[in-house]
Amino acid sequence: xxxxxxxxxxxxxxxxxxxxxxxxxxxxxxxxxxxxxxxxxxxxxxxxxxxxxxxxxxxxxxxxxxxxxxxxxxxxxxxxxxxxxxxxxxxxxxxxxxxxxxxxxxxxxxxxxxxxxxxxxxxxxx
Amino acid sequence: xxxxxxxxxxxxxxxxxxxxxxxxxxxxxxxxxxxxxxxxxxxxxxxxxxxxxxxxxxxxxxxxxxxxxxxxxxxxxxxxxxxxxxxxxxxxxxxxxxxxxxxxxxxxxxxxxxxxxxxxxxxxxx
Numbered sequence: 243x244x245x246x247x248x249x250x251x252x253x254x255x256x257x258x259x260x261x262x263x264x265x266x267x268x269x270x271x272x273x274x275x276x277x278x279x280x281x282x283x284x285x286x287x288x289x290x291x292x293x294x295x296x297x298x299x300x301x302x303x304x305x306x307x308x309x310x311x312x313x314x315x316x317x318x319x320x321x322x323x324x325x326x327x328x329x330x331x332x333x334x335x336x337x338x339x340x341x342x343x344x345x346x347x348x349x350x351x352x353x354x355x356x357x358x359x360x361x362x363x364x365x366x367x368x
Numbered sequence: 369x370x371x372x373x374x375x376x377x378x379x380x381x382x383x384x385x386x387x388x389x390x391x392x393x394x395x396x397x398x399x400x401x402x403x404x405x406x407x408x409x410x411x412x413x414x415x416x417x418x419x420x421x422x423x424x425x426x427x428x429x430x431x432x433x434x435x436x437x438x439x440x441x442x443x444x445x446x447x448x449x450x451x452x453x454x455x456x457x458x459x460x461x462x463x464x465x466x467x468x469x470x471x472x473x474x475x476x477x478x479x480x481x482x483x484x485x486x487x488x489x490x491x492x493x494x
Contacts, residue, residue, distance in 0.1 A: 291392040
């Protein structure tokens, strides 16, 4: 399903082997590390979680601001960082900007880390 | 199975709800963000992957150094950051230090992010 306003991304859950199967290449590590860095701030991680847990994985800036003990400009900065990392997309509707999760980006990080955990739980050979 | 030299950790894959099910609390976000931050550097992510993909999810410092275009002190610094974040454990044997993955830490991050991806793939309601 295409959606107007979503950024172009080259991310794919199939792009890289899980990190326990073979050492990550420099290029893969740079790509994934940039996304992890965007999520590595507690306020950004909570903002991302707030959008992701909202109806339709989408939230208006007007829904977000009240839940955080930081200023509106700070929230806008953090949302912009998440958007630049390809984790959130944004769309303006009338007076408000709506943010939504980019599923491919979350799938990419998840596939690299979660298969790792599954392999470890199963005791798969390295 | 207990193993001498492993750090005490309070991490658990069951400790937090996945981030798309409900907004992360401040405490959960701080805990997970700290681990993501340790993995958000490309060299550290590759180091972690190298250890995780090694036999028995464990690697000697002597196995690691040749694969990176950075100095040994820099590698030691990055390994220490990963250890302080609870992602790697270390143990000295004779002249060498061996690093191993702490499965609970990877499972924690994975459970928060991967269930999110699964939910999104299934189109689960928020």
